[in-house]
Amino acid sequence: MSKEIKEIAAGLKAFLQNAQEEDLILKAALAQDKAAFTSDVKNSGITENHSPLKMQNRDIHPLPKENSPLDGKTSDSKTKEIAYIAQMINGCQKCELGKTRIKAVPGEGNVNAKIMFVGEGPGYEEDRQGRPFVGRAGQLLDKIIAAMGFTREEVFIANIVKCHPMVDPSNPDKRSNDRAPYPDEIAVCRRYLEQQIKTISPDYVVALGGVAAKTLISQNQTFGAVRGKIFDLNLTCVELDKPVKILATFHPAALLRNPGWKKEAWENLKVLLADMGKMPKAK
Ligand code: SF4
Structure with a gap:
């Protein structure tokens, strides 16, 4: 077994080892949270017929053009661009x-990341x-990131x-x-995320949960239909400088509510790891 596969296996073990304990802790919480969770999803308005993408072309506020370090090929470093976007946010x-809000949450991490994780909101x-x-x-x-062999x-x-x-x-x-x-809210805010993706220019985006999947992959397909499959990322507000792939899996909060879904989440992520060449592709 190669060193990389051993590392991924160790990470996976850490990711899964607490599942049984979490099962017990969360069993009671799940019953309590289930009604609220269902209600949240219902209230989100994310349905096949009422999609954020239907509203994407109105009320989108562009980042200011004047004096923007984001303009053109002569822009400053990625770090400066990401800091500028954070300042705007x-x-x-x-x-x-x-x-x-108490504090806005622009996002954080490595500006040269090969992989970006995108949830729905703070x-x-x-x-x-x-x-x-x-x-x-x-x-x-x-734990999921570690299981995939990253920090x-x-x-x-x-x-x-x-x-x-x-x-x-x-x-x-x-x-x-x-x-x-x-x-x-998604329609008016998505430009910030899209500019972050363009600036960082990762190879892959992982959409965590149905809201991220609907927003970044397809409003016309259910979360179940797109989950665990790789798509080309097409953005609405900005043009990417290179192809970026995207895969959706469960949001970690959903995994906390439903620990039994962790194995399915890992199957989804294995598809991405195989595409990255970090794991053998399924036959
Ligand atoms: S568009 Fe709304 S959610 Fe996005 S940063 Fe501005 S105030 Fe916050």
């Missing part, structure tokens, strides 16, 4: 989420820290929307107040 008030902890995936779902994402420092992590979508925005200190972003 931190000052953004282009949708209602900007009015109730939650309670992320809103307070201004960093993506720092709660329990973030800890699980770290968090080697990848870039971001979300579709950059501010915390809340069921009750008048009460940001309330726990379990998260919801999926609405289509108009």
Whole structure:
């Protein structure tokens, strides 16, 4: 067995080893969360007939052209570009989420990353820290990244929307107040993520969950239909400088609610690892 495969196997073991324990801890929480989770998905408005992509061409606010380091081939380093986008996000008030957030969460990681992970939006902890995936779902994402043979420092992590979508925005200190972003929020915010993808220019994007998959892969197909398959990434607001591939799998928060889905998630990610040449392709 090669060193790389051994490392991936060790990471996979770490990723899966707590599944049984989490099963027990989360069993009770699952029953409680299930109704809220179902309600969040229902409230998100992400349906076949009401897709964020149907709203993508209106209310998209371009990044300013004047004095922008993002213009043309003579732009500064990727680091400067990503910092500039973060600065724009931190000052953004282009949708209602900007009015109730504590901190915007632009995203973080390696500007030369070969792989980007994209979730749907910041939650309670992320809103307070201004960093993506720092709660329990973030800890699980770290295990997933390690299982794939990477470190968090080697990848870039971001979300579709950059501010915390809340069921009750008048009460940001309330726990379990998260919801999926609405289509108009996605439509107005997606340009930031798209510019981050263009700047970083990864080889692969992993869409975590149905909102990211609907936004970045297809509004016309169900999450189940696209999950675990590789697509060419086509962006709406910016033109990529090179082809980028995208694969969708479960959001880590969904895996916490449904630990039994972890094996399926790993099967999805094996497809990507095989495409990267880090694992043999399935026959
Ligand atoms: S969610 Fe996006 S568009 Fe809305 S205020 Fe935050 S950064 Fe701006």
